[in-house]
Amino acid sequence: MFFQLIKKELLVIWRRPRELIVLLLMPFILITILGSALGAFNDGDVKVDAKLAVLLKDDPQLAQDKIIKEIQNTALSNEEKAQKIALISAFHPVDIFLNEVIETKELKKVLKVTVIEKTLSPKEQKKYDGILEIPVSFSEEFYQKLLNEKGEGGKWELAVADNTSVNATVIQDIVTSFEKEINLAKTAQQLQVDYAKIVSGQNKVATIENITKKKEIDAFSYYAVGMCVMFVFYVATTVSGFAYQQKEDHMYERILLASVSPFAYFAGIFAATFLLSFVQLNLLFSLTALFYGVAFPNIMYYLCVTIALNCMTASFAVFITAISYITNSKNIESLFSSLIVPIIAFVGGSFFDLSAIGGFMERLGEVSPGGAALTAYLKVIQGFSLYDMAEQFQAIFLFTGVLLFVTMMLIRKRGAAI
Numbered sequence: 001m002f003f004q005l006i007k008k009e010l011l012v013i014w015r016r017p018r019e020l021i022v023l024l025l026m027p028f029i030l031i032t033i034l035g036s037a038l039g040a041f042n043d044g045d046v047k048v049d050a051k052l053a054v055l056l057k058d059d060p061q062l063a064q065d066k067i068i069k070e071i072q073n074t075a076l077s078n079e080e081k082a083q084k085i086a087l088i089s090a091f092h093p094v095d096i097f098l099n100e101v102i103e104t105k106e107l108k109k110v111l112k113v114t115v116i117e118k119t120l121s122p123k124e125q126k127k128y129d130g131i132l133e134i135p136v137s138f139s140e141e142f143y144q145k146l147l148n149e150k151g152e153g154g155k156w157e158l159a160v161a162d163n164t165s166v167n168a169t170v171i172q173d174i175v176t177s178f179e180k181e182i183n184l185a186k187t188a189q190q191l192q193v194d195y196a197k198i199v200s201g202q203n204k205v206a207t208i209e210n211i212t213k214k215k216e217i218d219a220f221s222y223y224a225v226g227m228c229v230m231f232v233f234y235v236a237t238t239v240s241g242f243a244y245q246q247k248e249d250h251m252y253e254r255i256l257l258a259s260v261s262p263f264a265y266f267a268g269i270f271a272a273t274f275l276l277s278f279v280q281l282n283l284l285f286s287l288t289a290l291f292y293g294v295a296f297p298n299i300m301y302y303l304c305v306t307i308a309l310n311c312m313t314a315s316f317a318v319f320i321t322a323i324s325y326i327t328n329s330k331n332i333e334s335l336f337s338s339l340i341v342p343i344i345a346f347v348g349g350s351f352f353d354l355s356a357i358g359g360f361m362e363r364l365g366e367v368s369p370g371g372a373a374l375t376a377y378l379k380v381i382q383g384f385s386l387y388d389m390a391e392q393f394q395a396i397f398l399f400t401g402v403l404l405f406v407t408m409m410l411i412r413k414r415g416a417a418i
Helices: 002-014 017-037 060-072 078-090 093-101 138-148 166-191 201-212 219-248 251-257 262-292 299-327 331-348 359-367 369-382 386-417
Strands: 050-056 111-116 130-134 157-160
Touching (some): 017 219, 017 262, 050 166, 060 078, 060 093, 060 138, 078 138, 111 166, 130 166, 157 166, 219 299, 219 331, 219 369, 262 299, 262 386, 299 331, 299 386, 331 359, 331 369, 359 369
Parallel strands (some): 050 111
Antiparallel strands (some): 130 157
């Protein structure tokens, strides 16, 4: 019976060719228009020439000698002392950052670093895109946290001249990525993992590549994703509109009289929406790949994002349908299609890149229903891993779960009275 319900929904949609054409072709037309008109959105390579001043107040060697003496004066066994001293001697976070990370060939192309030991005047600060301060006690606090779980572990303070500039973003990414590696080392100490793997060159190279070897997003790529994400929500409103038409035609009542559960009926709407949105996205992305070269380097990552987005779209459809049935109003579908979906698209960045605004709007866009999907797709194009999209997947599944939960509560409360 469940598959018959899915077939019924698909046949109802198939008999409305005009709506199908709009859903499948209108996004492609908009992608063509916006991509061509705003081709300068990211035309060519972005020139990055970041200048970073490192205010080094710390003395790593002095801190290391002090910690080693403390280890030697403890009551630990000689083997334990040797292990701790070997770790301290092998791992110098400040030296790794200054001499190995930022001195790599890849980063030197985009970042120029000046190490200073005195406070800069306001006039001198203007020469740099960012100033990184390594405080006096950083190394000592880091080693105390690493070995003895004492204190906060030391923190670097980064100040950038302009949060919205590309140079500042590059600097922030580099420092943030390195701090993640430092935290990984601390975690490894707590879990008694092999430290050699933490400080190996492979990890540093991977971090550097994660910063410097990401594909740029051009206008066609951005608007291909933006329009597809926006129009996939119109699939939900269209299906919910068809579902309400079935209620007006008393088809829903006849199905319930045939001893079909309301949950099964709405599950059929969910499945039909999922399938239709899946076909829509794959068709649109295939066309943009064929005509404009918008390609996803990792198909598995693309499918993961697409399936997650399809689930959210399907949950959106059953949610709208449930509200329409309860209120007995077709205006609900019109409200969502004419007001709610455009708001979702605007907040999510389908119309323009929210990173140009920065701040709260950029952050909101990354975790909004449409913005989370858009950001995840762009990360797939740029070559990021699924781990880097964890926040976007969490947002998508959170919205999906909330919509399904509310829908189930509505159906359970009203049942056949819907």
